[in-house]
Amino acid sequence: MFDFLEGYDLWGAFWETVKLTGLSAVGSLIWGTVLAGMRVSPVPLMRGFGAVYVNVVRNIPLTIIIVFTSLGLNQTLGVTLGSEDFATINFRLAVLGLTAYTAAFVCEALRSGINTVPVGQAEAARALGLSFTQVLTLVVLPQAFRSVVAPLANVLIALTKNTTVAAAIGVAEAALLMKGMIENEAQTIAIAAVFAFGFICLTLPTGLILGWVSKKVAVKR
Amino acid sequence: MNSVLYDAPGPRAKQRNIIYSVIFVIAVGLVGWWVYSALSDKGQLDWEKWKPFFTDSRAWTTYIWPGLENTLKAAAYSMVIALPLGAVLGIARLSDHLWVRIVAGTIVEFFRAIPVLILMLFANEAFSKYSDVSSDDRPMYAVVTGLVLYNASVLAEIVRAGILALPKGQSEAAKAIGLRKGQTMRSVLLPQSVTAMLPAIVSQIVVIVKDTALGGAMLTFSELLSTVSTMSGYYGANVIASFTVVAVIYIVLNFILTTFASWLERRLRRGKKSTGAMVDPAAVAGTAATGAGGGGGGIGGAV
Numbered sequence: 001m002f003d004f005l006e007g008y009d010l011w012g013a014f015w016e017t018v019k020l021t022g023l024s025a026v027g028s029l030i031w032g033t034v035l036a037g038m039r040v041s042p043v044p045l046m047r048g049f050g051a052v053y054v055n056v057v058r059n060i061p062l063t064i065i066i067v068f069t070s071l072g073l074n075q076t077l078g079v080t081l082g083s084e085d086f087a088t089i090n091f092r093l094a095v096l097g098l099t100a101y102t103a104a105f106v107c108e109a110l111r112s113g114i115n116t117v118p119v120g121q122a123e124a125a126r127a128l129g130l131s132f133t134q135v136l137t138l139v140v141l142p143q144a145f146r147s148v149v150a151p152l153a154n155v156l157i158a159l160t161k162n163t164t165v166a167a168a169i170g171v172a173e174a175a176l177l178m179k180g181m182i183e184n185e186a187q188t189i190a191i192a193a194v195f196a197f198g199f200i201c202l203t204l205p206t207g208l209i210l211g212w213v214s215k216k217v218a219v220k221r
Numbered sequence: 222m223n224s225v226l227y228d229a230p231g232p233r234a235k236q237r238n239i240i241y242s243v244i245f246v247i248a249v250g251l252v253g254w255w256v257y258s259a260l261s262d263k264g265q266l267d268w269e270k271w272k273p274f275f276t277d278s279r280a281w282t283t284y285i286w287p288g289l290e291n292t293l294k295a296a297a298y299s300m301v302i303a304l305p306l307g308a309v310l311g312i313a314r315l316s317d318h319l320w321v322r323i324v325a326g327t328i329v330e331f332f333r334a335i336p337v338l339i340l341m342l343f344a345n346e347a348f349s350k351y352s353d354v355s356s357d358d359r360p361m362y363a364v365v366t367g368l369v370l371y372n373a374s375v376l377a378e379i380v381r382a383g384i385l386a387l388p389k390g391q392s393e394a395a396k397a398i399g400l401r402k403g404q405t406m407r408s409v410l411l412p413q414s415v416t417a418m419l420p421a422i423v424s425q426i427v428v429i430v431k432d433t434a435l436g437g438a439m440l441t442f443s444e445l446l447s448t449v450s451t452m453s454g455y456y457g458a459n460v461i462a463s464f465t466v467v468a469v470i471y472i473v474l475n476f477i478l479t480t481f482a483s484w485l486e487r488r489l490r491r492g493k494k495s496t497g498a499m500v501d502p503a504a505v506a507g508t509a510a511t512g513a514g515g516g517g518g519g520i521g522g523a524v
Binding site for chain 1: 226227228230234238241242245246249259260263265331334335336338339342343346347350427430431432433434435437438439446449450460461464467468471472474475476
């Protein structure tokens, strides 16, 4: 029944999707945390930068960002991200675009998590004489992270689905393979079912596991 | 603005803030300078490349406006079709009958777990194989179908969350005065939950507008993003200028929508007649994390 799969590297394509997701997730977690730190920092200029970044990036379609990394950054400005190979360049550009976009959502999730930490915690930390950086990194952020596991899981799931946009600049991941297969093979519905199943396999466990984790690590108040 | 994270700045803190600001400005300035020199090296800042958007009205009438029109049309069609579908699915998920619940739940969770692009690619191929939609109209049909399938299920979750967010007393009171299930839903729960859902629905429009760009990149749908390549071809490789103009249009359009959504939310929360129930868009935007939502707020769904 699934003979049409022969000759196609289905595992390879989904592995590419997983790699894109993983690398962008790590990148956007780091950049998003830095942005969230900026958005709550005492320096007005940094707060402004964080707010502008989040509001601008959130309102641009991811497709524009990804296509821009290829057409604008690579082909017009000659950014290669330290690689000569066409496929590697596009992969890295896609990770860059996904990271820049997802970080805005991570930042907003984290900021809402920071708001769930009771005022007394920060006040107590300040009373001990901790500086802003210490208050944030030692007291507030660890608690904020634990309370935003579920929203971050939603961001991660959205990111997993968003990696398909990388097909627009020719990264050989699942959506691009599906586009190719659907043009060459007759079994449209079966092909769509295979890819739908693949994505359900990626997103469903993420939601369930992280949902369980979020209950486990939640700070009971 | 005051925060619990730091004290109101005294003289030393003020000095420190100024130092940090200066360092930050220098860092941003360096990055800005690097971008500027990279751009001017490639001649992307020449007035030639930006001129069409300011002096040539054809740039707007022949390229940008038709693209924007298609973007808005696709978004409007998707919203209009997805909203009633989503309402039906959302209410079906709350049905008393197990089978209705299971079927509606499966449909919703299935389409929420699949990338919109996959749905669009499938719809495009399905229309070309099993229908006689002309190949000119097909991209639009495919984009709208993909968006409807995905967003109907997201809207279903918004509707469900909106109804569940109402105070329990509402349906109890309806039951007490002898209303039937259908009547309770139609005349008590739905009208009230609409106010709770409104901000989340408006934020979902932003997601739809952004997702139409997928059709331009992958399905030859001539929307706003796809005008970039034709435009920069016509005006002499002004890629950066074209991207900037198109991105600014998206940003302005969506910023108006997000601002409207948060204004609506603030207004509804304040309103005396409302029950104060509100749907958090972040909790329904993802997928399959059923019941894991809650906590957090303010993030619109990603693409």
